Amino acid sequence: MKDWFTIDKIDENTYIVSEYRHWEETHCYLLNGTERSLLIDTGLGICNISEIIKELTDKPVTAIATHIHWDHIGGHKYYPNFYAHEAELNWLNGGFPQPLDAIKEYVVDRCELPDDFHISEYEFFQGKPTKVLRGGEHIDLGGRTVEVLHTPGHAPGHMCFWEAKTGYLFTGDLVYKDTLTAWFPSTDPDAYLKSIETVVALPAKRVFPAHHSLDIQPEILTRMQKAFRELKANGQLHHGSGTFDYGDWSVWL
Numbered sequence: 642m643k644d645w646f647t648i649d650k651i652d653e654n655t656y657i658v659s660e661y662r663h664w665e666e667t668h669c670y671l672l673n674g675t676e677r678s679l680l681i682d683t684g685l686g687i688c689n690i691s692e693i694i695k696e697l698t699d700k701p702v703t704a705i706a707t708h709i710h711w712d713h714i715g716g717h718k719y720y721p722n723f724y725a726h727e728a729e730l731n732w733l734n735g736g737f738p739q740p741l742d743a744i745k746e747y748v749v750d751r752c753e754l755p756d757d758f759h760i761s762e763y764e765f766f767q768g769k770p771t772k773v774l775r776g777g778e779h780i781d782l783g784g785r786t787v788e789v790l791h792t793p794g795h796a797p798g799h800m801c802f803w804e805a806k807t808g809y810l811f812t813g814d815l816v817y818k819d820t821l822t823a824w825f826p827s828t829d830p831d832a833y834l835k836s837i838e839t840v841v842a843l844p845a846k847r848v849f850p851a852h853h854s855l856d857i858q859p860e861i862l863t864r865m866q867k868a869f870r871e872l873k874a875n876g877q878l879h880h881g882s883g884t885f886d887y888g889d890w891s892v893w894l
């Protein structure tokens with residue numbers, strides 16, 4: 642499908658590649674350095690993201706997923722050089738806790754699929770990363786450095802990425818405007834709060850989520866911290882306690 646991807650430019654060396662034609666509205670981020678490029682998440686895999694990325698960088702690309710969920714690793718098949726967190730290596734080797742049929746339903750749900758896309762041929766990406774991460778690493782792209790933050794809660798190996806020089810915080814599925822997911826068995830509400838505490842302490846100037854509205858400011862981090870702390874104090878920060886609405890975002894526990 643023509644125009645499946647929407648491109649937004651953050652600055653001269655940073656781009657957003659979005660998939661607005663699917664209800665997930667997944668955002669991937671390309672960070673170009675002088676030596677190489679980092680692609681944070683690779684999207685749904687419905688269309689070939691590498692064709693877009695080639696237009697935005699002539700540097701070698703390393704792919705890195707905020708976490709190993711279907712809507713964040715769909716284009717990993719185009720990037721043999723990719724990094725992943727140690728807590729989710731089994732998900733890249735047949736151990737993902739949901740069946741392929743369920744994932745296929747998510748892929749085709751609420752979107753206009755391209756004519757040349759056939760869900761019968763869809764596969765959940767599996768592979769071996771070129772580097773295993775644990776959190777705390779610094780990725781040098783040449784002229785810019787990105788810090789890896791292990792921020793579990795939504796997923797055991799979920800990572801956020803922090804660029805101190807620009808104040809850019811890439812939050813994946815930890816922070817976005819819409820319903821945060823913390824009810825799956827593989828989620829951890831208590832860890833989610835701890836991860837919010839980690840990112841709220843950063844002097845972020847810009848927040849870049851993996852889904853939905855890009856009109857999101859760092860102040861949302863403080864509001865989420867307050868809400869999660871109150872849920873914990875009230876004994877509600879656990880699976881099965883329900884969905885809690887805070888206006889421009891909510892959390893499903």
